[in-house]
Amino acid sequence: MLRIDALVAALGGELVGDGGVPLRRVATLEQAGEGDLAFLANPKYLARLKSSRAAAFIVGPAHRSVVAGRPCIVTDDPYLYFARASQFFNPAPPLAPGAHARASVRCPVPATAAIDAGAVVEEGASIGDDVLIGANSYVGKGARVGRGTRIAPNVTIYADCVIGENCIVHAGAVIGADGFGFAREPSGAWVKIPQIGRVVIGNEVEIGANTTIDRGVLDDTVIGDGVKLDNQIQIAHNVRIGEHTIIAGSAGVAGSARIGARCMIGGQSGISGHISIADDVIISACTLVAKSIRKAGVYTGSLPQQTHADWARNFAHLRHLDALADRIRILEQRLEEQH
Amino acid sequence: MLRIDALVAALGGELVGDGGVPLRRVATLEQAGEGDLAFLANPKYLARLKSSRAAAFIVGPAHRSVVAGRPCIVTDDPYLYFARASQFFNPAPPLAPGAHARASVRCPVPATAAIDAGAVVEEGASIGDDVLIGANSYVGKGARVGRGTRIAPNVTIYADCVIGENCIVHAGAVIGADGFGFAREPSGAWVKIPQIGRVVIGNEVEIGANTTIDRGVLDDTVIGDGVKLDNQIQIAHNVRIGEHTIIAGSAGVAGSARIGARCMIGGQSGISGHISIADDVIISACTLVAKSIRKAGVYTGSLPQQTHADWARNFAHLRHLDALADRIRILEQRLEEQH
Amino acid sequence: MLRIDALVAALGGELVGDGGVPLRRVATLEQAGEGDLAFLANPKYLARLKSSRAAAFIVGPAHRSVVAGRPCIVTDDPYLYFARASQFFNPAPPLAPGAHARASVRCPVPATAAIDAGAVVEEGASIGDDVLIGANSYVGKGARVGRGTRIAPNVTIYADCVIGENCIVHAGAVIGADGFGFAREPSGAWVKIPQIGRVVIGNEVEIGANTTIDRGVLDDTVIGDGVKLDNQIQIAHNVRIGEHTIIAGSAGVAGSARIGARCMIGGQSGISGHISIADDVIISACTLVAKSIRKAGVYTGSLPQQTHADWARNFAHLRHLDALADRIRILEQRLEEQH
Incomplete structure (x- = not known):
């Protein structure tokens, strides 16, 4: 249990009401009870706040006096504050440093890193401090995993790929498989083009479960700092994604596409190959981006259901x-x- | 070999013709030969039935006298009878109980369960009777797998998730990775919202290969009894799916969507976040469901090919x-x- | 380093200029420098060629005299030649034959095959010469992997499936999980239809990361020689794909569809069940093929973005x-x- 004034001392915001209220966790307005901190990010849920049994609330300036008798933390962005408060109450579980007896580690690893059972780390790989390599995951020859990065179970990182610091890679993700490149013989048969580029991923990147990012043909595939990729996404060879861009589940990005910084790409969207998307572009879900987009804005191409x-x-x-x-x-x- | 009258004694239906005909398996009308039981579910294949060399047939009431000289099992739903007959001839292979010498098991496991080579079962996990944990699969801390459930190889079940009884989870599936939740800083950078809900899966659920189901933000993601999910499906955080709903391959369901019972969702469909779909709704393949659906019926939004x-x-x-x-x-x- | 005349002696083409120029690798026009061989496949990049610092070029007959003072290899298809030259400079890394001490191998394996750490090969499986089974991959009972085939880490091959010679299967792929087949009870509950067919894959096939190919219901799912499948593709039960057909990422093919030879299927396309596609058909990205296609040609059904x-x-x-x-x-x- 933590007093609300201690939380405000740590995270900022303005405390309105009793600073001695004890908090144990964050919760939704509906599920919250004694010891719970709830938040109001969308005014349409105001009625839920009024009937909530939460011990305290995170609210915006417009709602500072809505709740009588229970303390509020007033902040310009309650959702952002909620994110930070939830991180405060739910820190990542500590690592159990060391290589498990059933890990196969063929390179030196720092004492602060944890290599779980069945993980395989090949020779020439580089593992940073405080890294977790999850059970049965694979890190290929010469690959690098930056400090503080956590790799979940059953992840595959191919040779020579680079993952930055403080990243999270979820289970089943595949980083650095061969891009899809073939030349065609007159007979119609396909001749494989060796894929000798790498995947280079920045810092603070999150990669969803079963997402795949292919290595480049000759140059690298590059994922910028702070990029967040949801599950089941396919990123083809030589794609470049700018920093803080976020892509929702099951989207696909074809070869050599360039996506700017701070874009938001909806789920199941498809980005065609060899096109460019400017910074700060928003793509609606299920939209095919078939041509380059030069200007920030919202773009849509879906065909929602009818009877x-x-x-x-x-x-x-x-x-x-x-x-x-x-x-x-x-x-x-x-x-x-x-x- | 099994006499057809013994099959009918076990599964019901009306036997027309020689009860002594021996059967060894089910087969398609075309491939069937001696000892094979074929079925006619769709009248348009009647000609194939007439030329089939199957030893016996499963047919509907309208076709009871179509085949002279070979026995028929007459039933209202030949396809359903075929399913049961095929289960009869093809029982799931027996387990080899016990933990393989190369499994890493950190919790007590019942003697009837089988933990295959390379599997990792963390402390505090709970494994039911007759459970199979396939090779190189991972069961996180505090996760529960109900009796009779079979987990294929290379599956990842994150901490605290719950899988019911008699489920099948196919290879590469990921249950309980973090949902995709971030708050945005004024700079454009994203702040991770810890995903502390669970995934709770009912009984008799089948989950396809490389399908992903994310854990909830604060509440749980819930999959009802009897739900069947095909391969490559993405289910986001806090989704709820009603019992006996079936979803075809590569579909995606965005966060907090609620899908009713007995729905049928076509392949590559997308369900938007925070919407509701009533019971008994049918969604055609490749359809984006962008708004809630309040009434049972068939809904479509695709754009089929032209030249x-x-x-x-x-x-x-x-x-x-x-x-x-x-x-x-x-x-x-x-x-x-x-x- | 290799003299350019030695390369031409090995791969053909017409050498124009100094045969003694040493080459060490292939590179793009922009990145190329001393020792690098670049290529011009698309005339729109001619300006880049003229400013490139590559040591030599692969060009078509129209550009034989474009570059003064640096040797050219003249060939009808520079892109195809580049593919072969890149293979020449980038041969697949040699295997380390033998079964790793931490592999679990329950069948005889030839001395030339490599079974990496954590891999599980079940009894009755058949592994050809020069095969690689990657770390933590799984080969089920009775499955066969043909000579020269390389299986990446974390791949799952279910029992009885057949993979031909000189194939590449990328990480996370799942071959032979159960097809999605159920009959419905009057209550709405689903009865599983055992999936007892196999997956049979020809020679020289490449299968992308996290792609899934389901086993057949009664007959087999069949992938022809030379087929190339990108990442995240879903191939349902009883699909048949003709030789040298190529399918881009995140596409889905529903049950019993038949796709001809030498087709090119765009990314995120969906092929409906039980339809046929003729040979030499091209399907644009994000297209739903809802009806059979009887004639070669290009077919499209997408709805590209607008503001x-x-x-x-x-x-x-x-x-x-x-x-x-x-x-x-x-x-x-x-x-x-x-x-």
Whole structure:
């Protein structure tokens, strides 16, 4: 248990009310009870706040006097404050340093690093201080994992790839598999182009479960500092992603695409190969980005659901839109001729 | 070999013809030969049935007298009967109970469970009777796997997650990785929100290869009894899926979406975050569900292929549909003015 | 270092210029320097060639005299030549034959094969000469891996599946998990249909990271010789893919679809179940193929991005296209009546 005034001393914000209230964790407005700190990030949940049994709240300046009798932490961005408070109450579990007896480690490893059972770290690899290599994960020859980075179980990092500091790589991710590059013989058979570039990942990057990032053909695939990738994402060879860009689940980025900094890419989007996306671009979910985007802004290309009957009626015309447009043109001509 | 009357005694249905015919397996109408039991679920394959060399058939009431001289099992749902007959001929292979010498097991495990080579089961985990933990799979601290559940190789189950009884989890699946939750600093950098909820999976659930289910932010992600998830599916944090819902491959469900019971979600569909889908909803393949669906029914939002030339012609207008609609409005006004 | 005339002696092509120039590797036009061989496959990069510091170039017949003073290899297909030259400079790393002390091998394995740490090869499996089974990968009972095939770490090959010769299977791929087949009880619950077919993969096939290929229901799932599959692809049960077909990342192929030879399928495409695609078909990225395609050609069904504002304006009409078409019909009738 921690007094709320101690939390405010650590994280900032303005304390309104009793500084001696003890807190044990963060919780949602609905689930919160004694000892719980809840937050109001979206005013539409104000009614939930009023009925919440939380011990204290994180609120914005507009709601400082909403809750009588229970302390509030007033801050400009309650959601950001909640994130920091939750980190405070939920620090990453400590490592158990050392290489497990069933790890296979073929390079020197610092005493502060933890290599779990079944992990394989090849010769010439470099492991930083306070690194975790999870159970049954693989770190290839010459690969580098920066200090403080945590690799979950069953991750594969191919030879020579570089992962920065304080990254998180979730289970099943594959970093540095061969990019998809082939030349075609006249017969139609494909000749593999060796993929000899690397994957180079910056600091503070998070990579989701079963996400794949391919190594470059000749140059590297590069993921900037602070990038966050959700699960099941495919990043092809020679892609470059600018810092603090965030990509939601199941999106795909084709070869040599360049994505700017601070972009937000929706789930299941597809980014075509060899195009560029400017900084601060937002792509809606399920959107195909087929051409370069030069300007910050929001871009969309999805086709949301209708009832199947409505869809069938509308889609029949969609397949013949060119003919519909012709009929409009003819109508216009005929009306013109009447005058 | 098993007599057909013994099969009918075990599984029900009406036997028409010689009960002494020996059966050894189920097979398709085309591949079937001596000792094989084939089925007719779709009347359009009736011609194949007539030319099949199967020893016996499973048919619906309408086809009881179609095949002279070979026995039939008549049942209202031949496909369902086929499923049960195939289970009868193809029981799951027996487990080899015990922990392999190369498994790392840090909790007590019942004598009937099998922990295969390279598997890692952390302290505080709970493994039920007759459970299989496949080779090189990982079960985190405090996670629970219910009796009769089979975990394939290279699966990752994070700490504290719960998997019910008689489930099947296929290779490469990841249960309980961190959900994708960040707050944004004014600089554009992202602050991780600890994901401290769990994944709670019911009984009789099947989870496909390389499917990922994220743990909740504060509350749990919940998968109901009897849910079937195909391969490569992404289920985000705090999603709730009702019982007996089935989702086809490569679909994605965004955070906090709620899907009802007995839904059927097509492959590559995307379900947006924070929406609700009623019970008994059918979503076509490749459909984005961007808004809540309150009523059972079939919903679609896909754009099937055309030849590239047709597509290019039609799509040019699709990008300017608003202008086309304006031209129709103007035509209507002009005609109106003529009167 | 290798003289350029030795390379031409090995790979063919016409040498123009000094045969004594030493080469050490292939490189892009921009990154190339002393000892580097660069290539011009696309004439739009001609300016880059002219400013490149590469020691020598691979060019087409039209560009044989473009570069004065530096040798060129003239060939009809510079990209194909580059692929072969890169293979020449970057041979696959040699295997370290033998089973690692921490591999679990339950079948005989040839002396030339390498089974890495943590790999599990079950009884009755068959491993060819010069095969690599990567760290922590799994080869099930009775599975076969043909000579020269390389399996990366953390791959799962289920029982009885067959992988041909000289294949590459990247990390996290899952070959032979159960197909997604269920019959429905009147209650809505699903009854599993045992998946007793196999996956049979030809020679010279490459399978990307975290790609999944399901085993057949009763018959096999079949991948032809020379097929190349990118990452994160889902191939459902009983699919058949013809030789030299290539599929880009995150595509999905539903059950029993048949894809011809030498097709090129774009990323994130979806192929519906039970349809056929002819030989030599090209499918654009993000296209749903909902009906069979009988003729070679290019097919598209995507909806590329617009600004969100444009999309919202156009999409409003798309949802009511049937009504727009009605209004055109009425306008035509009214004009007709005027005459």
